[in-house]
Amino acid sequence: MSTFTLAQVAECNTTSSCWVIIRNKVYDVTDFIFNHPGGPQVIMDYAGKDATAAFVPIHPSDTLDKYLPCEKHLGTLDEASIRELRAANQSKGKSRDELRVEEAVKNKPPLGRMINIQDIEEIAKKILPYKAMAYYASAADDSISCVENARAFSRFFFRPRVMKAVSGVDPSTTMLGYKSSIPVYISGSALARLGHPLGEMVSSNSSLSYAQIAAARGSSEQPLLFQLYKHKNDDIAARRIREVEELGYKAICLTVDALVPSNRELDTRASHYLEEYENEGKITRGNAADKSGDVSTLGTAGGLIVNNDLDMTWEKTIPWIRSVTKLPIVVKGIQCVADAVLAVEAGCEGIVLSNHGGCFSYVASSLPPMEVLYKIRCERPDVFAKTEVYIDGGVRRGTDILKALCLGARTVGLGRAFLYAQSAYGEAGAIHLVRILEREIKFAMASLGVRTIDQLAPELVERVDWQPLGSKL
Structure with missing residues (x-):
């Protein structure tokens, strides 16, 4: 099986050549971008990157085997890249929402107090x-x-x-x-x-x-x-x-x-709310602050x-x-x-x-x-x-x-x-x-x-x- 570096995967980040990493394995999802049920942007957000955290909680473990042809299962990351990715994930700070959840779990009442x-x-x-x-x-x-x-x-x-x-x-x-x-x-x-x-x-x-x-x-x-x-x-x-x-x-x-x-x-507003919450109320406008366009309501x-x-x-x-x-x-x-x-x-x-x-x-x-x-x-x-x-x-x-x-x-x-x-x-x-x-x-x-x-x-x-x-x- 072929091995790849993080740098090699990162180069494939366009709609004409899109690779993602899931559980340290590399997949070519180019042909799937515009057929993805959640829309192409969901995949493009992770083009050339590690998509494990977004993919695993909402997909069955056999999804890639069922729906992605064998030839699109490209190989694995090399050992150095796996270590680098693990270190990056460990050093990454927690989001405000993750910290909020941790605090709420810490203060959660015992199950026996739940009566209805x-x-x-x-x-x-x-x-x-x-x-x-x-x-x-x-x-x-x-x-x-x-x-x-x-x-x-x-x-x-x-x-x-x-x-x-x-x-x-x-x-x-x-x-x-x-x-x-x-x-x-x-x-x-x-x-x-x-x-x-x-x-x-x-x-x-x-x-x-x-x-x-x-x-x-x-x-x-x-x-x-x-x-x-x-x-x-x-x-x-x-x-x-x-x-x-x-x-x-x-x-x-x-x-x-x-x-x-x-x-x-x-559900539709969730991503916008989180963006503002993590930025402490600031809205990221980019270059299209005043432009109209289609609103995605899929959520x-x-x-x-x-x-x-x-x-x-x-x-x-x-x-x-x-x-x-x-x-x-x-x-x-x-x-x-x-x-x-x-x-x-x-x-x-x-x-x-x-x-x-x-x-x-x-x-x-x-x-x-x-x-x-x-x-x-x-x-x-x-x-x-x-x-x-x-x-x-x-x-x-x-x-x-x-x-x-x-x-x-x-x-x-x-x-x-x-x-x-x-x-x-x-x-x-x-x-x-x-x-x-x-x-x-x-x-x-x-x-x-x-x-x-x-x-x-x-x-x-x-x-x-x-x-x-x-x-x-």
Whole structure:
């Protein structure tokens, strides 16, 4: 294998000849510059340089082997260059944001003081690197859907039954036939390693490979559902589906509500904020201070979905997936009653009522999933008998989960909550969050007068519209 010096790599820093260093190996990425999902500038920022720190946290370890031809794997740095690069990294001072994170971690309260989801989120936002926080916390446009997802649960009130035997409350249920100790699943989310180096959640855009995630299961019986962003190239999409099926994933969860980048402004502004923060408020204007131009709104999130298939249809896509795999198909991103019905007619084994947490949906003011669930219960209750219905978005309490189950949801997904938990406290944080939800669910079930999940029913909840405090009639 050929060896190179840092000086040799540094010479290849243009769009016509672009080399980068990743883990002391040298790659020619010239042909990939203008096909990179995050845009060409992401690569050009590291042209002729070491890109390890930027590449590793957000890419699976097999990315280069899968997508970069063998002839573009040029070789390694020579020993002298490796030592020089290591010394440069060790001597490099820490950024203001890194120092801020270090201080926040040092003052982090013990995990035992976290008694609800909000507690964990507040700590996570303090200790996350700003760019990771902006990616996790950002939502589309004015965050209306994101805020209303949570507020929607407050419009549903319980009608508890008393004098019911509730000793030995059992919150277990099943999802696609697989048993779950509580009616909760972890929603697929990308780039969990931005928050913690050991963290990952199942997604087409995971920062660990699908094989690494499968290998990390506590048991081969632990069910993993694969969140699929269908690639516009059918061959690539088919390889992805077949790979996860061979690895033992139990279902394909096709995402249909996040096909184009949405306007997540907090995420988009992150790099500008960090630049000013590191420069103590000073803006670097360069030579184009007063020139207009295109504004890049991709941010961290937008680059993940630019290769999505924009031409999926009920008539074409579901049968195509059926031709590729025998796994059950769950469609994630249903936002109206009509599409829930179409999913049933297409034979989908499950649907997820979701607007992507208010982050990605086509229309930033899409209905909260809880309201969509209520509409399906009122208008097409037959849907619940024909497919499994799940819901995610805005869940803050165990009581939120039970409200959804009363209306017909089988299980409820949480994404951001687990991102924050593992970011703040690692694996222990994720486990602690499960325990919090289990405690809240059991307490609420006993208070409602039910002992098992199948006793939850629509008559136990009522939707009430309250006039806002201080409003005028």
